[in-house]
Amino acid sequence: MSQxxxxxxxxEVQPAYLTPEYKSTIYRAPQKPLVLLKQSLxxxxxxxxxDFNVGPLDxxxxxxxxxxxxxxxxxxxxxxxxxxxxxxxxxxxxxxIWQANSAGRYVHKVDQHEAPLDPNFLGAGxxxxxxxxxxxxxxxKPGAYPWGNHYNAWRPNHIHFSxxxxxxxxxxxxxxxxxxxxxxAYDPVFLSVPEKGRELLVSKFDLSATxxxxxxxxxxxxxxxxxKQTPFETL
Amino acid sequence: xxQTPSQTVGPYFAYGLAPEQYLYDxxxxxxxxxxxxxxxxxxxxxxxxxxxxxxxxxxxxMIEIWQxxxxxxxxxxxxTGTDVExxxxxxxxxxxxxxxxxxxLSVIIFMRGQxxxxxxxxxxxxxxxxxxxxxxxxxxxxxxxxxxxxKKKGSTYEFNIYMQGDNETVFFDI
Ligand SMILES: [Fe+2]
Numbered sequence: 356m357s358q359x360x361x362x363x364x365x366x367e368v369q370p371a372y373l374t375p376e377y378k379s380t381i382y383r384a385p386q387k388p389l390v391l392l393k394q395s396l397x398x399x400x401x402x403x404x405x406d407f408n409v410g411p412l413d414x415x416x417x418x419x420x421x422x423x424x425x426x427x428x429x430x431x432x433x434x435x436x437x438x439x440x441x442x443x444x445x446x447x448x449x450x451x452i453w454q455a456n457s458a459g460r461y462v463h464k465v466d467q468h469e470a471p472l473d474p475n476f477l478g479a480g481x482x483x484x485x486x487x488x489x490x491x492x493x494x495x496k497p498g499a500y501p502w503g504n505h506y507n508a509w510r511p512n513h514i515h516f517s518x519x520x521x522x523x524x525x526x527x528x529x530x531x532x533x534x535x536x537x538x539x540a541y542d543p544v545f546l547s548v549p550e551k552g553r554e555l556l557v558s559k560f561d562l563s564a565t566x567x568x569x570x571x572x573x574x575x576x577x578x579x580x581x582x583k584q585t586p587f588e589t590l
Numbered sequence: 591x592x593q594t595p596s597q598t599v600g601p602y603f604a605y606g607l608a609p610e611q612y613l614y615d616x617x618x619x620x621x622x623x624x625x626x627x628x629x630x631x632x633x634x635x636x637x638x639x640x641x642x643x644x645x646x647x648x649x650x651x652m653i654e655i656w657q658x659x660x661x662x663x664x665x666x667x668x669x670t671g672t673d674v675e676x677x678x679x680x681x682x683x684x685x686x687x688x689x690x691x692x693x694x695l696s697v698i699i700f701m702r703g704q705x706x707x708x709x710x711x712x713x714x715x716x717x718x719x720x721x722x723x724x725x726x727x728x729x730x731x732x733x734x735x736x737x738x739x740x741k742k743k744g745s746t747y748e749f750n751i752y753m754q755g756d757n758e759t760v761f762f763d764i
């Protein structure tokens with residue numbers, strides 16, 4: 356007999372809770388040590404979204420909220436595979452994304468950046484991975500935007516991602532960046548990731564996914580927490 | 591293979607992850623009615639606030655609750671940005687004790703200023719006997735256990751989350 360134990364966050368690649376260069380962490384990062392929990396049914400299961408009706412255009416942000424035309428900006432394709440640390444693909448799992456428009460403006464009401472909104476672009480989408488763990492979104496390349504963390508602070512171009520995986524230990528919210536972005540070297544959010552993990556957050560230009568005369572392709576794979584099989588504890 | 595690093599949910603998740611709650615013209619996949627309270631006379635309400643290290647209410651957190659007590663598998667999501675008092679509210683069925691564990695809910699907390707989400711649990715103040723036997727609660731230093739126990743007020747349970755300070759909520763490495 357054996358049991359499956361999901362791995363913890365890998366502190367060699369995951370950011371620390373407190374990274375003072377990113378100022379908002381100072382009063383929001385837990386300070387007391389985490390309590391290690393023995394995984395039970397609660398941790399080894401999670402929501403299944405198979406029954407939800409993800410709309411037919413939900414994965415296409417260039418079409419899913421158009422009002423009177425097409426969104427402005429550079430069309431791109433973002434695709435990849437969702438796996439776990441054991442290298443196994445994760446099929447039928449929900450991926451949600453949100454992002455700024457091509458001018459670097461979020462639809463969100465608290466975003467006061469003086470850049471235009473795009474009536475034909477909400478900037479939100481979602482899809483399920485297919486039976487091999489693959490996903491694909493069509494969207495508009497997001498613009499960089501300023502933020503108040505420090506003088507002349509700018510976020511690099513990025514797309515926010517939310518993934519569920521197979522149970523709540525797999526839950527992941529992250530941001531995908533673009534290759535060669537000069538702002539990465541100055542961004543305390545990106546730099547809070549240990550050096551070993553940073554390249555994992557940068558998508559790769561993918562000519563094979565690029566659609567001729569239509570849109571550039573970028574590849575971004577996900578690796579969620581995997582598991583170990585250990586002999587059953589004898590009581 | 592190396593894990594994909596986590597990054598903060600940031601301040602602008604609402605139109606992507608909870609669009610209907612925040613009145614954006616996009617369908618929500620999930621909301622705070624883990625069950626519809628109109629269909630379940632025995633539904634309970636969980637209500638709470640999230641506080642930062644200066645004791646200030648956090649109006650841009652997102653809370654998710656996962657419930658699997660062997661009888662029901664229920665999931666909910668709610669942001670703290672639509673209530674004047676920055677509260678989160680969930681409707682669900684009270685979980686039952688299962689596999690030697692006291693009734694509980696799993697909670698995942700996301701916010702700007704957190705690069706990795708936090709995990710905690712909600713236990714119930716009217717389950718004193720079950721709580722006293724619960725393996726997970728017993729792992730927690732006695733003086734901190736109260737941070738995991740929602741206080742019953744009628745059919746409502748109040749559960750506040752403190753990110754820092756003397757009453758810092760117990761967060762788990764799950
Ligand atoms: Fe962002």
